[in-house]
Amino acid sequence: MNKDLYFKYQWRYKKEDLKFCPRCGHHFSLEDLHISNQPQLLCHNCEFVFYIDPKLVVVAVVLNKEENKVLLLQRNEEPGKGLWAFPGGHVERGHDLFETIQSEVREETGLSVAVKGIIDTDSIASDGVVQLTYRAIAHHEEIIINMESQQGRFFALDQIPWDALAFPSTKKILQLIAKE
Numbered sequence: 001m002n003k004d005l006y007f008k009y010q011w012r013y014k015k016e017d018l019k020f021c022p023r024c025g026h027h028f029s030l031e032d033l034h035i036s037n038q039p040q041l042l043c044h045n046c047e048f049v050f051y052i053d054p055k056l057v058v059v060a061v062v063l064n065k066e067e068n069k070v071l072l073l074q075r076n077e078e079p080g081k082g083l084w085a086f087p088g089g090h091v092e093r094g095h096d097l098f099e100t101i102q103s104e105v106r107e108e109t110g111l112s113v114a115v116k117g118i119i120d121t122d123s124i125a126s127d128g129v130v131q132l133t134y135r136a137i138a139h140h141e142e143i144i145i146n147m148e149s150q151q152g153r154f155f156a157l158d159q160i161p162w163d164a165l166a167f168p169s170t171k172k173i174l175q176l177i178a179k180e
Helices: 003-008 097-109 168-179
Strands: 029-032 039-043 048-050 055-063 069-075 088-090 113-124 129-138 149-156
Touching: 055 097, 055 113, 055 168, 069 097, 069 168, 088 097, 097 113, 097 129, 097 149, 113 168, 129 168
Parallel strands: 055 129
Antiparallel strands: 029 039, 039 048, 055 069, 055 088, 069 149, 113 129
């Protein structure tokens, strides 16, 4: 992985940022197609409508075997650089959700996990993101982080760094887990 490129490039964009049709290369026009005030990207050359789908993100609440500690990663990138969050990532089109979450956890922490099921959903409209949060159990607690994190650690539920969480969704999920 090219660290310089990884931290440099952005993934957020708006319809207005997209100028050319991926099918034929001609210019898009942004027009109301069938719903007023909801313009779509249209290519009049090849008659293609380009819908921008929300990005699907999977997040893992990784617990230790005893289920009394939760894994958090201190982020090494924006948003939330230096703050704590769960491992997770974007799901590529055509990829299985369970395989993606296992892969993301393994890439970010070196941990193998058993995915137990979905515990929450969230929609972050401003970023065009739909987030699915899964419960997972780690087979061990030896963490090997990658460049996306400054450190990783299993926290006892009474030692969670509440004032240093990266996202509102992280806090919401941790509060759900702490109530169990």
